[in-house]
Amino acid sequence: MTFPLIPENGITTMITCLVSGIIWLAAGITALVSTAQISVIIFFLGGMLIHPLGILLSKALKRFGQHQKDNPLSNLALESTLLLFIGLFIAYSVMQIQTQWFYPIMLLLIGGRYVLFASVYGMRIYWIVGFVLVAAGAAFLVLNPAFHLGALVGGAIEVIFSFTIFNTEKSDRLKLK
Numbered sequence: 001m002t003f004p005l006i007p008e009n010g011i012t013t014m015i016t017c018l019v020s021g022i023i024w025l026a027a028g029i030t031a032l033v034s035t036a037q038i039s040v041i042i043f044f045l046g047g048m049l050i051h052p053l054g055i056l057l058s059k060a061l062k063r064f065g066q067h068q069k070d071n072p073l074s075n076l077a078l079e080s081t082l083l084l085f086i087g088l089f090i091a092y093s094v095m096q097i098q099t100q101w102f103y104p105i106m107l108l109l110i111g112g113r114y115v116l117f118a119s120v121y122g123m124r125i126y127w128i129v130g131f132v133l134v135a136a137g138a139a140f141l142v143l144n145p146a147f148h149l150g151a152l153v154g155g156a157i158e159v160i161f162s163f164t165i166f167n168t169e170k171s172d173r174l175k176l177k
Contacts, residue, residue, distance in 0.1 A: 013121065014166035015061075016054035017129075020110075021158030023047060028103075028151030036099050036147050043106070043151065044088065073120045080113055100140075103150025107137030110154070125168050129161040 023046030031039035087109035095102040111133030118126035136157060140150050 012054065012058045013123075014162045015057045016050060017158050017162035017165055019053045019057070020047075020050045021155045021160075021162055023050060024151050024155030024158060026155075028148045028155055031148035031151060036095070036102070039148070039151065040092065040095070040102060047084075047088075077117060077120045080116055084109060084113065100144050100147050100150075103147070103154060104137040104140035107133050107140065107150060107154050111135075111137060123165070123168075125161070125165050129157065129165070132157055132161070 023043065026046060027039045027043035030042045087105065091102045091105035091109070094105060111130045114126045114130030114133060116126075116130075118124060118130070133154065136153050137150070140153070
């Protein structure tokens with residue numbers, strides 16, 4: 001089942017993914033020059049701004065993409081935000097014991113949310129970005145690299161995929177059938 005997007009949604013989803021990637025990168029850079037706690041605050045506060053900034057930038061570019069009104073999954077994207085807050089609480093709690101696991105846990109959670117977006121928005125590219133984020137999160141949990149690397153890698157993945165999403169949104173071959 002496909003719930004096609006209004007054509008301009010590609011730029012909206014690209015902008016939102018790009019904003020999210022920039023916030024991940026800002027949190028990673030903050031972790032390099034400051035503390036893990038300040039990095040997490042940047043990540044949390046920036047994360048709360050992803051949707052509003054995405055909408056503002058979309059409006060500034062005169063692009064107002066949205067899913068079809070008859071899509072029964074339309075509320076799922078917003079409702080799944082609650083899972084992010086639960087996950088953030090879990091990640092922050094685990095961070096008190098194992099600091100390096102905060103960003104890997106967030107990579108897993110946000111990757112899972114992108115997989116959900118594949119059904120909501122009808123674009124297979126979300127499966128790919130979701131699985132890449134999940135794979136990075138799982139690898140970082142096993143390898144236990146420096147704290148900042150999870151945020152930097154998460155940001156790089158989202159920035160790269162933001163342009164991939166925009167370039168493939170128009171392609172029927174990547175739409176869910």
